[in-house]
Amino acid sequence: MVHTIGKSLVEKSSNMFQVLVVLCVVVCCNLTSAFAQEADILIADFEESSFSKWQQEGYAFRKGPANIKYKNTYKIKGFRGKGFASSYMDKSLKHVGSLKSPEFLVERDYINLLLGGSPFVNDAGVKLLVDGKEVLSIAAVKGYNLNETSIPVKKYKGQKAQILIYDKSPGYWGLILVDHIVQSNKKIGYEPLVLPINITEKLLIFPVAKFGTARQMDIKVDDVIIHSISVCLAMKDEDVAWWGYLDMSDMIGKKAIIALEAKVNSNIQKMIQCSAEPRLLQLQHFDKFRPQFHFSQLQGWNNDPNGMVYYDGKYHLFWQCNPLGTSWGNMYWGHASSPDLIEWTEHKRALRSGGGKGLPLNMRHDSMATGACFSGSGNIDHNNSLGLNTAEKKTLLLFNSDMNAGIAIFSSQDGINFKRWMKQYPLGLSGRDAKVVYHKPTQQWIAVSCLDNKQHGKHYPIFTSKDLQSWELKQNFLDMHECPEFLELAIDGDKNNKKWVLMEANGKYFVGDFNGEKFIPDTKEKQTTIISGSCYAGQCFSNTPDGRAVYIAWAGFDTDNTVFNQGFTIPMDLCLKTVDGGKVHLYANPVYEIKKLRRKIEIDTSTIELNKNVKVYALALAGDLYDICLSIEKKGSPKSFSLKIQNMEMTYDFESQRFDDHHVPMKGGKVTLRILVDRPTIEFFMADGYAYKLHERKNLSGSHLNKITFSAEVSGTDKVLINNFKVYPMKSILKKNGE
Known part of the structure; x- marks a missing residue:
């Protein structure tokens, strides 16, 4: 009896296994079929050196796609791979023209692409041709970033179509950037969003994206426009570069309506918030x-x-x-x-x-x-x-x-x-x-x-x-x-x-x-x-x-x-x-008030002499914020004097009395310099304020200037004296933790 029951169980288990195998095969076949039906169909990715089978008119798109080198030159972002179609030229006047794709059968609900350039459809854009006739045209959101964009084509399924990329404008902003064109059943890109929010604090804070294209956002209260602004919002946490804010202090207790364009399936609704203070990612x-x-x-x-x-x-x-x-x-x-x-x-x-x-x-x-x-x-x-x-x-x-x-x-x-x-x-x-x-x-x-x-x-x-x-x-x-x-x-x-x-x-x-x-x-x-x-x-x-x-x-x-x-x-x-x-x-x-930011003097030297034996003199500096004062005096007929701080160098020609290309007169054979060194800039006040020049300070990877270097082109008994050389480290006006 036990044996019979065991045999029955074995037979039943075998039958059940066979049924499961059949079910798995059926399910897998259906999933494979569904996947095959929904898979994207590539129309163009512009990875080849030429436009291949595309029909080209005019010279707007050159002989082939733009590449990585082109992207680095003009800071174009958002394309895939190495190439993309581009009519951009860094000139006020340029060529016009178009690219027309080979015919293809419309088999999906959308044509998806990456799109950037001009916002004016009459200047540049993308057209869809169905059976040779134009059925729609779209322009980009203005900018050098290629954005995900969907063109709905469900009603044209089963018909033959072509993509036309065009640039009709010879002007600077008549441009179009296109990449990665596919047929898809998945909608991508942006769509309108209306977001109501109760104003409970004085600020609305917004996630600003690391890069992208700015889009219009309007904020209304009681049908009155409170802010109307263009912004590139981050649509998910990992894309946030920083948090910006707009003032709503006179609207506390009211309901605001924010109208914007949001990326499909984004999280932006939860990211825009009220706040009493700006949100800082670093001090x-x-x-x-x-x-x-x-x-x-x-x-x-x-x-x-x-x-x-x-x-x-x-x-x-x-x-x-x-x-x-x-x-x-x-x-x-x-x-x-x-x-x-x-x-x-x-x-x-x-x-x-x-x-x-x-x-x-x-x-x-x-x-x-x-x-x-x-x-x-x-x-x-x-x-x-x-x-x-x-x-x-x-x-x-x-x-x-x-x-x-x-x-x-x-x-x-x-x-x-x-x-x-x-x-x-x-x-x-x-x-x-x-x-x-x-x-x-x-x-x-x-x-x-x-x-x-x-x-x-x-x-x-x-x-x-x-x-x-x-x-x-x-x-x-x-x-x-x-x-x-x-x-x-x-x-x-x-x-x-x-x-x-x-x-x-x-x-x-x-x-x-x-x-x-x-x-x-x-x-x-x-x-x-x-x-x-x-x-x-x-x-x-x-x-x-x-x-x-x-x-x-x-x-x-x-x-x-x-x-x-x-x-x-x-x-x-x-x-x-x-x-x-x-x-x-x-x-x-x-202004005289900045002297109160001076710390204890770091260098105080009455005279430094440059002559034929000592043509270069360098001094180490401990920090990177300074107020520096000195006077340059010529003895005899020296040709020039140079001062170098970090990556910036200026040269004074004694005969023409010029600092680089700028007239700076001496008085009694002397010319004064006052130099303000802050983190991004170096400012020169020359000849007691007769001339002023600002330099951008680069190479800020280190926190110190390291040194200041004086040099002179002298011969014989000629000398250049650096008098009353004083170096004051400067205090920061920014507040730190606990201050």
Whole structure:
């Protein structure tokens, strides 16, 4: 009986095994069949040296795909393998043309590809041809990054199709970048997302991607646009480069609606959050590119300083910035203040890039322009022109260049929160970048803007107004470009003897007279103090105590895509001095306040002599932040003197009295140097401030400068003396743990 039962069990087990085998075979066959049906079908990956069977017209795509070398040259990202189709050429004018694929049968729901380039479908893009007829066309999201993109083609299944890649524009931005075209049943790329979020803290924080293409994001509260900005968001945790923020402090307790484009199956809904403070992945002082005793914004790109004004006991610095990116774009106005030009407090951004033309002013945030917020100036409403002053306080005014409207006013009673002056938006002034000053002798406002037209070319229109509302053009001052500065200064410290300085963005300027209507320069040629190419778009604080002229410019150095990019010069005191021949020259020197950042002196040497026997002299340096002072004196007829710090070297020619290509005169056979060495920059103040030049400091892999080297080209009894050589290590203005 036991044997029979055992046999029965064996037979049953055998039968069950046979059934399982059959089931496994059936399931595997079905899975294999399903996989075969869903597998992507490659149309093109552009890995060959030519376009093979593709039909080519014109010369936009050259003779074959672009390659790795091409990618490194133009920083193109996001393609696969070694090659991709590209019509990009680094020229203002270029060839046009197209690529047409061989015919293929539509067998999947989507055609997926990697796509970058122009956002204008009439200029460049990708077309789908079905049975020889165009059925749709798409353009890229603007940029040099190739993004995953899906074209829905389900309704064309079973029909013959072709892909047409085209570039119709000879201009710089008519370009297309394409790679890895496949048929697929899987949707990829981006799709619209509407995300409601309750505002519980003053900031919304956003994950910024390591690289990619910026896409539009709008934030509304009660149907009013609060922020309208372009940003490349990280869609998963591992893609986060840093966390950016936007201010929502006046919206706490309300519900915001965020409209953006999200990657298919992304996690972005959970990554955007409210926060009381910015989220930092590392503290500021750990960033090897972060200036240590110059001001730098916490996050994002900066360029021109704007709206600089002394108000309520503090210096207020504004600047153009990109809050959610480390490249140029969006153009908000950042804001920081300081009681002493050394210690800075960064505030919420003062002005916001706009929601576009056609959107009524009352449908956008009070601090929002129509377009990008370009350069401008700041001042105090001295004579209550707008009627906003109170018994306790005058109104702070910002004159902003709204690039979709014109020059406009934003006002503040607390120095932090700004509102558009809506009675007249814009003001009606032509041009942009207006520097607005109050002219006491004539009791009127002066506005100097910049304009480029056929009649006058690049020039500065000069306007006057009694009330900041009605403006009259008084003069077109020719051959000037961008970001004017216009200020009056005493000559040789004599307040009874003054001249006006009219400066353009590159630092070149005229000294002359101004009668309240017209500026008359003393010379026909522009003068130079701030050496062109070293910094840009500087301006001075308005309304300063005792009429002090404090100047800050944009220091354009690349921080290699860290959490911030670019910076500013050290604040400088400007003054006018008479030089040989009676000419009046502008001098620039670091503000005296920075001396309080000096630590105990590291090197103090009265004289170092360079002669035919000792032509090179080097000294070791212990740190990397310095204020260095010295004087160079010639004895006899030495030919030249050179100074080298890290990777930067400057040479002074004694005969021509030039530092490199720049005239720097000696006085009594001597020329002074003051050198400020911060982490990303080295600044030179030459001949007591007669000339200034900024160098970008590279090779920051180490924390020390290692040494400073002097050398001279001398012979015979000639000598070069380095006198009063003093080296002060500098304190950082950044706060560390526990400070």
